[in-house]
Amino acid sequence: MASLTCQRHMGASSRTAAARRSPVLRVVAQAAPAAPTASHAVPASKLIDGKGIADTIRSEIATEVADMKKQYGLTPGLAVVLVGARKDSETYVRSKKKACAEVGFDSFGTDLPADVSEEELLKVVAAYNADPRVHGILVQLPLPKHISEKRILDAISIDKDVDGFHPLNIGCLAMRGRDPLFVPCTPKGCIELLERMKVPIAGKKACVIGRSNIVGMPAALLLQRRDATVTMVHSKTPDAKKICSEADIVIAACGVAEMVTGDWIKPGAVVIDVGINAKDDATQKKGYRLVGDVEFEGAAAKASLITPVPGGVGPMTIAMLLQNTLESARRAAKGEKAHH
Numbered sequence: 635m636a637s638l639t640c641q642r643h644m645g646a647s648s649r650t651a652a653a654r655r656s657p658v659l660r661v662v663a664q665a666a667p668a669a670p671t672a673s674h675a676v677p678a679s680k681l682i683d684g685k686g687i688a689d690t691i692r693s694e695i696a697t698e699v700a701d702m703k704k705q706y707g708l709t710p711g712l713a714v715v716l717v718g719a720r721k722d723s724e725t726y727v728r729s730k731k732k733a734c735a736e737v738g739f740d741s742f743g744t745d746l747p748a749d750v751s752e753e754e755l756l757k758v759v760a761a762y763n764a765d766p767r768v769h770g771i772l773v774q775l776p777l778p779k780h781i782s783e784k785r786i787l788d789a790i791s792i793d794k795d796v797d798g799f800h801p802l803n804i805g806c807l808a809m810r811g812r813d814p815l816f817v818p819c820t821p822k823g824c825i826e827l828l829e830r831m832k833v834p835i836a837g838k839k840a841c842v843i844g845r846s847n848i849v850g851m852p853a854a855l856l857l858q859r860r861d862a863t864v865t866m867v868h869s870k871t872p873d874a875k876k877i878c879s880e881a882d883i884v885i886a887a888c889g890v891a892e893m894v895t896g897d898w899i900k901p902g903a904v905v906i907d908v909g910i911n912a913k914d915d916a917t918q919k920k921g922y923r924l925v926g927d928v929e930f931e932g933a934a935a936k937a938s939l940i941t942p943v944p945g946g947v948g949p950m951t952i953a954m955l956l957q958n959t960l961e962s963a964r965r966a967a968k969g970e971k972a973h974h
């Protein structure tokens with residue numbers, strides 16, 4: 635294990651003070667955050683402010699963490715495992731750890747080199763499975779090609795599967811009369827946005843663009859559980875545009891920058907854009923800017939409500955990860971364990 639760096643990112647003693655000083659709480663106390671850059675041309679009444687909603691949720695979580703500490707002497711802990719040095723993954727992992735610190739969680743991290751063996755990675759997962767300070771384990775995806783994602787995700791204890799990617803959790807999500815222990819964070823964040831914006835779902839037509847295990851498929855299942863009539867379209871769907879243009883609710887997760895243009899959107903539809911794509915832009919310092927899978931201005935002209943990118947679904951994904959970890963810690967405090 636010499637090549638591993640495994641650090642505890644935040645000690646219990648600094649945690650309480652961090653919760654008290656939480657920037658999350660301060661942000662919420664201030665005026666509404668500035669409109670995201672890509673969306674200034676759109677009336678504010680149409681925008682779903684994912685970042686603002688995520689800040690509210692995170693401040694709620696910070697309060698609950700402080701209560702849990704008082705009542706049970708327990709601090710929620712999240713372990714994040716990163717394999718390799720993909721720039722985007724490093725950025726996401728950094729924001730997850732920062733979010734943990736801000737709500738008063740302990741965070742644990744293991745960074746492994748890209749050529750680490752599957753066996754070594756399994757050992758790291760096993761160690762976190764056995765560690766009572768850890769209530770949630772996230773292995774950042776994608777993994778390098780030589781590692782079986784299936785084997786790794788199956789190895790995460792279902793009690794700590796805060797990503798909700800374990801087949802038992804997905805299976806329960808798909809079955810009537812059952813509830814998963816954890817719902818995947820990105821689709822959960824999409825539904826939370828619809829609910830907080832009071833968008834009716836039952837009886838509505840929904841179109842989910844994309845069918846991946848981590849976004850499209852669970853998003854469609856969640857909408858269906860709320861009695862929407864759901865159509866999933868994917869890369870082999872003839873005329874996805876026509877199907878989408880009949881939907882009252884659109885969740886776009888195809889990974890193709892700005893594919894969903896205004897003519898895909900029914901007038902008055904609600905559009906949730908999951909996509910995160912870098913688009914060359916010489917006017918930006920970094921040389922690029924983030925765009926979604928939806929062409930924002932064209933779609934916004936048709937939609938009644940729309941999420942921006944950035945500042946829409948992304949921050950919600952992290953807020954839902956914290957929520958799942960808090961729930962896992964609560965179950966641990968009450969001595970609940972899954973028996974599968």
Ligand SMILES: NC(=O)C1=CN([C@@H]2O[C@H](COP(=O)(O)OP(=O)(O)OC[C@H]3O[C@@H](n4cnc5c(N)ncnc54)[C@H](OP(=O)(O)O)[C@@H]3O)[C@@H](O)[C@H]2O)C=CC1
Nearest residue numbers: 820844845846849868869887888889908909910947948951
């Ligand atoms: N905001 C957030 O928190 C997150 C954002 N993302 C972003 O969401 C997007 C989707 O991610 P993910 O689900 O992981 O991506 P995947 O690449 O795993 O899946 C993409 C899906 O879109 C479908 N698709 C691809 N091209 C088309 C097309 N032309 N028409 C219709 N469907 C198409 C694919 O079809 P097929 O199955 O036939 O190949 C596939 O089902 C990406 O932009 C990603 O960066 C992802 C996770 C979290």
Ligand SMILES: Nc1nc(=O)c2c([nH]1)NC[C@@H]1CN(c3ccc(C(=O)N[C@@H](CCC(=O)O)C(=O)O)cc3)C=[N+]21
Nearest residue numbers: 726772773774775776797819910944945946948949951
């Ligand atoms: N095991 C695992 N679980 C995941 O949940 C997971 C993953 N692997 N691999 C990659 C995707 C992607 N993902 C994002 C999380 C936050 C933002 C996010 O916060 N986005 C900000 C902008 C970020 C920026 O500026 O780069 C926003 O949209 O406003 C984006 C994407 C989680 N994923």
